[in-house]
Amino acid sequence: MSSRKINKILLVDDDIDLLEQTKLLLESKGFKVVTAEDSEQGFKAFQQENPDAAIIDLIMEQMDSGFILCYKIKKTEHGKNIPVYLLTSATYETGFKFSASTQEEKEWIKCDGIIHKPVVVEELISKLENFS
Amino acid sequence: MINNKANILIVDDEKGLRLGTKRLLEEEGYDVATAENGEEGIKLGTSKEFDVAVIDLKMPDIDGLDVLKEIKNVHPNTVCFIATAYASYDTAILATRIGAYGYIPKPFTPEEFCYQIEQGIKQRKLILDSERLKKEREENLFELASEKSRLNAIIKSINEGVLVINKNNEVVYYNYSALKFLNLPDLKIGENITGKLPDKICAIIQKIFSKEKILLKSYTVQTEVGANNELIVEAACTPVPQPDGTLAGVVITLGNITEFKKIEIIKSQFVSMVAHELKAPLAAIQGFLNIILNVSLNIDKEKEKDYLKRSVSRLKSLTDLVNDLLDISRMEIKTKQRELEDVMLADVVNSTLQFLELEAKKKNLTIEKQFEGNIPSIKADLNEITRMVTNLLSNACKYNVENGKIIISISVLQNYLQLVVKDTGVGLKAEEKTKLFSEFYRAKNERTRGISGTGLGLSIVKRIVDSYHGSINVESEYGVGTSFTIKLPINQN
Numbered sequence: 205m206s207s208r209k210i211n212k213i214l215l216v217d218d219d220i221d222l223l224e225q226t227k228l229l230l231e232s233k234g235f236k237v238v239t240a241e242d243s244e245q246g247f248k249a250f251q252q253e254n255p256d257a258a259i260i261d262l263i264m265e266q267m268d269s270g271f272i273l274c275y276k277i278k279k280t281e282h283g284k285n286i287p288v289y290l291l292t293s294a295t296y297e298t299g300f301k302f303s304a305s306t307q308e309e310k311e312w313i314k315c316d317g318i319i320h321k322p323v324v325v326e327e328l329i330s331k332l333e334n335f336s
Numbered sequence: 337m338i339n340n341k342a343n344i345l346i347v348d349d350e351k352g353l354r355l356g357t358k359r360l361l362e363e364e365g366y367d368v369a370t371a372e373n374g375e376e377g378i379k380l381g382t383s384k385e386f387d388v389a390v391i392d393l394k395m396p397d398i399d400g401l402d403v404l405k406e407i408k409n410v411h412p413n414t415v416c417f418i419a420t421a422y423a424s425y426d427t428a429i430l431a432t433r434i435g436a437y438g439y440i441p442k443p444f445t446p447e448e449f450c451y452q453i454e455q456g457i458k459q460r461k462l463i464l465d466s467e468r469l470k471k472e473r474e475e476n477l478f479e480l481a482s483e484k485s486r487l488n489a490i491i492k493s494i495n496e497g498v499l500v501i502n503k504n505n506e507v508v509y510y511n512y513s514a515l516k517f518l519n520l521p522d523l524k525i526g527e528n529i530t531g532k533l534p535d536k537i538c539a540i541i542q543k544i545f546s547k548e549k550i551l552l553k554s555y556t557v558q559t560e561v562g563a564n565n566e567l568i569v570e571a572a573c574t575p576v577p578q579p580d581g582t583l584a585g586v587v588i589t590l591g592n593i594t595e596f597k598k599i600e601i602i603k604s605q606f607v608s609m610v611a612h613e614l615k616a617p618l619a620a621i622q623g624f625l626n627i628i629l630n631v632s633l634n635i636d637k638e639k640e641k642d643y644l645k646r647s648v649s650r651l652k653s654l655t656d657l658v659n660d661l662l663d664i665s666r667m668e669i670k671t672k673q674r675e676l677e678d679v680m681l682a683d684v685v686n687s688t689l690q691f692l693e694l695e696a697k698k699k700n701l702t703i704e705k706q707f708e709g710n711i712p713s714i715k716a717d718l719n720e721i722t723r724m725v726t727n728l729l730s731n732a733c734k735y736n737v738e739n740g741k742i743i744i745s746i747s748v749l750q751n752y753l754q755l756v757v758k759d760t761g762v763g764l765k766a767e768e769k770t771k772l773f774s775e776f777y778r779a780k781n782e783r784t785r786g787i788s789g790t791g792l793g794l795s796i797v798k799r800i801v802d803s804y805h806g807s808i809n810v811e812s813e814y815g816v817g818t819s820f821t822i823k824l825p826i827n828q829n
Contacts, residue, residue: 219616221623221624221646221650222616222619222620222623225620225623226623228627228633232632232633263612293612293615293616293619321619322619322622322623323623
């Protein structure tokens with residue numbers, strides 16, 4: 205998989221405030237941002253827009269909505285080749301014990317990494333750009 | 337008897353002597369009874385236990401020695417003297433053999449007589465003391481024996497498991513609970529325990545055995561037991577020292593902590609969820625403020641104002657959440673100290689509606705009240721009932737449609753007061769209904785988007801209803817409306 209230029213990013217989050225903030229920040233860095241407020245809309249947007257990356261909130265309608273959307277995207281031909289990150293404020297401290305740091309975990313969770321809230325846009329961009 | 341006045345029996349056929357000794361002894365502070373012949377002497381001496389008896393040897397009817405024999409037979413601890421003018425060595429021996437304490441030769445002076453009686457009373461005290469000591473010792477021995485079997489019975493029947501092993505890892509003692517908590521079908525005294533105990537417990541025992549010095553402290557470990565690890569057991573292992581200070585073995589007590597573990601998990605899940613729910617609004621507010629402060633983003637005044645407004649709204653929801661959480665914790669503490677008074681449900685509904693008037697007007701909601709006449713009051717905490725009604729009615733407003741309707745009815749149903757709140761709102765999907773009363777559950781679908789809430793309102797309602805031994809039910813059709821029915825028992829004290 206070769207590194208490719210990221211232009212269009214899909215953002216899925218049911219917290220419309222956070223959604224708008226991240227969108228604004230990414231746009232200020234010159235990215236085109238497509239948003240969706242739940243996993244169903246998120247998958248539709250993914251199919252229509254063919255984004256170069258996807259950032260998905262973990263807990264939306266259901267505790268596992270983010271996992272399922274990740275899985276569905278990674279199962280598509282296009283999804284396999286783009287970075288897909290899970291967004292969460294759940295951490296070890298709050299008792300949700302998972303990460304996606306090893307290859308095995310990434311394989312199992314079907315995402316390329318986990319981004320913790322609140323989002324630091326510079327970190328996010330560097331993660332996306334260094335994805336290979 | 338000996339502590340108060342000593343009882344003395346005089347048996348003598350000589351009237352003058354009877355009366356004289358009686359008066360003499362009474363002056364000395366004794367209780368005196370007299371018998372004028374042998375027959376009467378036996379009758380008195382056997383019917384009551386005297387401290388001291390003075391028996392004349394020669395009496396016309398029955399011989400003094402026979403009287404002595406009869407009295408001693410019934411009351412062996414009565415100290416008996418034989419009094420006689422015909423003192424002979426042989427009768428003295430015989431009398432002593434039968435059980436006489438002493439011989440009082442006639443005639444005697446009052447001093448001599450009193451001295452003998454005093455000696456007799458001293459002897460009587462000694463006899464009684466030794467009797468008491470003997471009885472006490474016998475009782476102690478009996479208690480010791482029954483104590484052992486009682487201890488055994490207690491240890492066998494307690495709920496905690498007890499297992500004692502010696503230095504060679506052999507079973508010394510165990511009870512039935514120990515078998516249960518170790519998931520063992522049987523154990524034999526003297527059997528080697530190695531390989532039968534869970535690894536974690538074995539490790540601790542080995543640790544105790546490997547220590548050079550015995551530290552008299554318990555080592556505790558929690559371990560899962562059973563085919564499916566269904567039992568969580570806490571084992572406390574304590575070294576048992578011998579009198580010389582060396583290690584005799586280890587006593588292991590086992591407790592079933594499965595239920596505590598379950599509660600611990602529920603509690604930590606709740607804390608996780610609280611943390612998550614608190615973090616979301618904080619992250620949103622922080623995000624907005626960072627954007628406003630970030631000069632390079634250069635957002636316009638209009639947008640800035642919008643973001644500040646949205647921050648304030650998130651702060652409000654955060655405050656609501658904290659208040660709800662405080663309510664829940666207060667409720668957990670409060671069950672013991674709530675202030676019960678007569679509460680009229682209709683009054684509570686009416687005053688709550690006043691609070692919600694503005695919100696209802698915004699959506700142009702029609703509110704219909706169907707209150708039955710003669711509704712009795714209930715004994716309840718006004719704050720709790722107000723909270724319950726407020727949460728229900730505010731949901732009915734929040735999740736209602738424009739120009740919708742709320743129907744509130746109060747009625748009596750046998751021993752229950754029934755409150756029904758029916759709205760024409762977004763309604764619930766079947767799968768949403770089951771989770772409705774769980775903490776932090778909020779029905780999330782396209783119709784509820786944009787409605788804020790803490791996810792605790794209905795769980796608080798349920799807690800309140802449960803605490804009054806009432807019930808809450810929900811009927812709902814997605815897109816049509818929802819109806820909550822609460823039943824609270826009347827006449828509760």
